[in-house]
Amino acid sequence: MLMKRFLSGPAVLLLLVGAVVAAGEPGADTPAARHDLVEQQIAAGEFGPALHTAKQAADVAEQSELLGAVADAQLQAGDFDAALGTIRSIPESAARSQRHAQRAKQQALNGGTGADFDTLIQLIQEQTEGPWEDIDGIGGTITSYETGVRVNPNGLLAHLSRRELTGRLKALGTQSRQADLNEDMARPSELRMVSITRLERAVANRLEAGQPVVESMLKLAGLTEIRYIFVYPELGEIVIAGPAEGWKYTQAGETVGIETDQPTLQLDDLVTVLRTFSPEGQNIFGCSINPRQQGLKDLKQFVEASQARGPLDSRRTRSWARKLGETLGRQDVEIYGVPADSRAARVIVEADYRMKLIGIGKLVPVASIPDYFDLVAQNPQHATGAIDALRWWLTMKYEQVLHAEDHNAFEIRGSSVLCQSENQFLTDQGERVLTGQSEPTNRLFAANFTQHYAELAAADAIFADMQNVFDLALVAALIRHEGIDERIDWDRGAFANDGLYEPVRYEVPMECDSVVNHRVFNGKDVIVQVAGGVRADLMAVVNDETLNQSSPRLSGVADSSRAPALPAGRWWWDAR
Numbered sequence: 339m340l341m342k343r344f345l346s347g348p349a350v351l352l353l354l355v356g357a358v359v360a361a362g363e364p365g366a367d368t369p370a371a372r373h374d375l376v377e378q379q380i381a382a383g384e385f386g387p388a389l390h391t392a393k394q395a396a397d398v399a400e401q402s403e404l405l406g407a408v409a410d411a412q413l414q415a416g417d418f419d420a421a422l423g424t425i426r427s428i429p430e431s432a433a434r435s436q437r438h439a440q441r442a443k444q445q446a447l448n449g450g451t452g453a454d455f456d457t458l459i460q461l462i463q464e465q466t467e468g469p470w471e472d473i474d475g476i477g478g479t480i481t482s483y484e485t486g487v488r489v490n491p492n493g494l495l496a497h498l499s500r501r502e503l504t505g506r507l508k509a510l511g512t513q514s515r516q517a518d519l520n521e522d523m524a525r526p527s528e529l530r531m532v533s534i535t536r537l538e539r540a541v542a543n544r545l546e547a548g549q550p551v552v553e554s555m556l557k558l559a560g561l562t563e564i565r566y567i568f569v570y571p572e573l574g575e576i577v578i579a580g581p582a583e584g585w586k587y588t589q590a591g592e593t594v595g596i597e598t599d600q601p602t603l604q605l606d607d608l609v610t611v612l613r614t615f616s617p618e619g620q621n622i623f624g625c626s627i628n629p630r631q632q633g634l635k636d637l638k639q640f641v642e643a644s645q646a647r648g649p650l651d652s653r654r655t656r657s658w659a660r661k662l663g664e665t666l667g668r669q670d671v672e673i674y675g676v677p678a679d680s681r682a683a684r685v686i687v688e689a690d691y692r693m694k695l696i697g698i699g700k701l702v703p704v705a706s707i708p709d710y711f712d713l714v715a716q717n718p719q720h721a722t723g724a725i726d727a728l729r730w731w732l733t734m735k736y737e738q739v740l741h742a743e744d745h746n747a748f749e750i751r752g753s754s755v756l757c758q759s760e761n762q763f764l765t766d767q768g769e770r771v772l773t774g775q776s777e778p779t780n781r782l783f784a785a786n787f788t789q790h791y792a793e794l795a796a797a798d799a800i801f802a803d804m805q806n807v808f809d810l811a812l813v814a815a816l817i818r819h820e821g822i823d824e825r826i827d828w829d830r831g832a833f834a835n836d837g838l839y840e841p842v843r844y845e846v847p848m849e850c851d852s853v854v855n856h857r858v859f860n861g862k863d864v865i866v867q868v869a870g871g872v873r874a875d876l877m878a879v880v881n882d883e884t885l886n887q888s889s890p891r892l893s894g895v896a897d898s899s900r901a902p903a904l905p906a907g908r909w910w911w912d913a914r
Contacts, residue, residue: 369395369397369400372391372392372394372395372400372404373404375391376388376391376392376404376407376408377407379391380407380408380411383415385408385411385412385415385417385420385424388404388408388411389405389408389424389427391404392404392405392407392408393405393427398429398430399430401428401429402428402429402430402433402434403433405424405425405427405428406428406433406436406437408424409421409424409425409428409437409441410437410440412424413440413441418441421437421441422441425437425438425441426628426670426672427670429848431673431677431678431679431846432677434674434678435620435674435675435676435677435678438620438674438675439620523554523559523560523582523584523910524560524583524584524596525583525584525912526581526582526583526584526597527560527581527582527583527912527913528581528913529565529566529579529580529581529912529913530559530560530561530579530580530581530582530910530911530912530913531568531577531578531579531910531911531912531913532558532559532561532577532578532579532909532910533575533576533577533909533910534576534577534578534608534833535574535575535576535826535828536575536904536908536909537555537558537605537909537910538828538830538831538832538833539831539909540555540907540909541555541605541832541833541838541839542831542832542837542838542839543907545832545838545839546838551605551839554910555605555909556604556605556606557585557593557602557603557604557605558602558603558604558605558608559582559909559910560582560583560584560585560595560602561578561580561581561582561602561603562580562581562582562583562595562598562600562601562602562603562806563580563581563600563603563753563806563809564578564579564580564603564750564753564809564810564812564813565579565580565581565749565750566578566579566580566747566748566749566750567579567747567748567750567813567816568746568747568748569745569746569747569822569825569826570746570826571746571825571826573826574826574827574828575826576817576822576823576826576828578813579913582912583595583596583597583598584596584597585602588799592799592803594799599796599799600796600799600802601799601802601803601806603806603809603810604681604806605839605841606680606681606682606841606842607681607682607685607806607807607810608810608813608814608833609833609837609839609841610676610677610680610681610682610841611623611676611682611807611810611811611813611814612814612817612830612833613833613834613835614675614676614811614814615811615814615815615817615818616818616830616834616835618835619675619835620674620675621675621815621818622674622675623673623674623675623676623682623683623811624673624674624675624686625671625672625673625674625683625686625687625690626671626672626690627669627670627671627672627687627690627691627694627850628669628670628671628672629666629669629852630667630668630669630670632667633665633666633667633668633669633852634666636665636666636667637662637665637666640661640662640665641662644658663851663852664852666852667852668849668850668851668852669849669850669851669852670848670849670850671687671847671848671849671850673687673846677841677843678846679843679844679845679846680841680843680844681841681842681844682807683844683846684844685800685803685804685807686804686807687847688800689732689800689801689803689804690732692798692800692801693730693732693757693787694730696709696787697709697710697730697783698710698711699711699712703794703797703798704790704793704794704797706786706789706790706793707783707786707787707790707794708783708786709783710779710780710783713779713782713783714779717778717779717782729759730757730758730759730780730783730784730787731757731758732755732756732757732758732804733755733756733758734753734754734755734756734808734812735752735753735754735755735756735788735791736750736751736752736753736754736812737751737752738751738752739751739812739816745820748816750809750812753805753808753809754788754791754792754805755788755791755795755801755804755805755808756788757783757784757785757787757788757791758784759780759781759783759784
């Protein structure tokens with residue numbers, strides 16, 4: 339988020355981002371009476387005191403149980419906003435994810451979110467310049483919003499999936515079945531085929547025998563990208579395909595291709611998203627780094643009080659900036675839809691955080707993406723004196739998802755990431771509300787970020803890694819959306835929600851300190867960055883009929899009669 343004001347003295351350009359830190363221990367209390375007290379407070383409708391009591395529990399499991407009980411009561415009372423705040427404070431990721439799903443289901447049953455934004459929307463339209471679509475017939479719109487990373491591929495697939503008409507995919511499908519069964523996985527391949535179903539059986543066999551899952555399985559045979567998905571109904575096969583190469587380890591312990599330095603796809607991420615996009619999963623996942631409402635309220639009051647005192651002495655800008663960060667306080671890290679301790683969660687949170695660092699000039703991986711400071715300096719005519727909020731977030735970007743008429747062959751085209759922007763309105767109570775509009779400098783940063791994303795991903799592996807997570811989620815969403823697992827009678831085995839395979843667990847970030855950056859230049863704006871995020875709506879891809887169409891020429895591409903004869907236990911091969 340960006341807050342800005344005019345000063346008559348030297349301009350101060352200020353941005354705040356979240357630095358992820360581990361959560362502190364909750365306070366201690368007597369466990370014996372705590373459960374009964376929470377029950378009594380809930381029965382009396384005293385949710386605030388019940389929350390306070392629950393948070394006194396030092397034991398994580400106990401605190402999660404008590405907070406879950408409060409959230410359940412709030413949901414039953416129809417107070418979805420309060421329930422969301424309670425759910426976000428549940429320390430155990432499994433309990434938190436369960437309550438998120440319960441809240442979403444209850445909202446759907448109630449026919450909405452339970453929140454009333456009419457008063458706020460009216461206030462925004464009175465205090466901001468139009469045009470507004472519902473008033474003027476053109477211009478911006480206002481809706482409720484979510485920040486951070488959001489992965490919901492259903493609608494996106496419906497939007498992007500189209501029928502392939504040239505016959506190219508049919509020819510490629512035929513060629514890919516002529517397997518090159520070389521044993522050198524480190525040899526670069528333009529098109530490596532990995533059978534998800536064969537891999538699952540191989541992993542299950544090792545786990546049942548008490549053996550570890552080997553490195554080649556964990557790295558999906560060195561795949562660095564997914565371009566195709568093939569289905570063999572008669573053989574019960576699902577195959578993903580794309581370029582592959584041998585891998586090496588970075589100083590951070592991550593694996594990247596020897597030739598390209600691009601991150602390899604990870605089995606942990608595949609299993610995580612398969613479980614998310616399943617009948618038992620939430621079919622959506624994401625993260626956000628959220629400034630607390632009280633902190634935003636205090637920050638707004640601090641800035642307004644500073645304005646009232648007149649010009650800011652340029653010698654005090656550093657201490658003033660530090661005070662802004664202290665006033666805003668800590669921010670909450672929210673992860674939903676996937677386990678908060680999963681690798682996929684770690685990747686999207688880190689990408690979110692680094693995007694913010696790029697926006698404030700703390701991180702400069704490529705010169706082609708100027709930070710917001712530089713853009714304001716280059717375009718001072720776009721600056722205004724209003725107190726408002728600017729938001730950046732990332733979502734998936736695909737050109738098309740082509741498919742055969744029999745829906746047994748798919749091609750992913752133009753995989754990338756889209757940076758989006760929007761202005762927000764900050765109320766006196768510290769609430770952030772969408773305006774449906776984006777000022778020029780805000781749009782320019784987002785456009786540069788999107789346009790040069792490939793260059794950014796090549797320079798900073800975390801952004802390529804996030805794109806890989808998006809692509810794997812798209813595959814998982816396709817399997818779910820098309821009912822492929824049911825068509826081939828695959829119960830997902832070791833990869834199912836209750837399957838034997840257990841992905842590696844990571845430390846869960848729960849809170850952020852607000853970190854301040856500032857710059858003095860000849861303009862007159864004070865800008866405060868307190869929001870941003872990544873949003874990946876992958877279910878939108880599978881549901882987009884304008885981009886998801888069938889092609890008669892692709893029929894038969896996954897004909898089982900052309901499937902390669904693989905030796906027992908073999909789950910990957912290269913196309914000749």
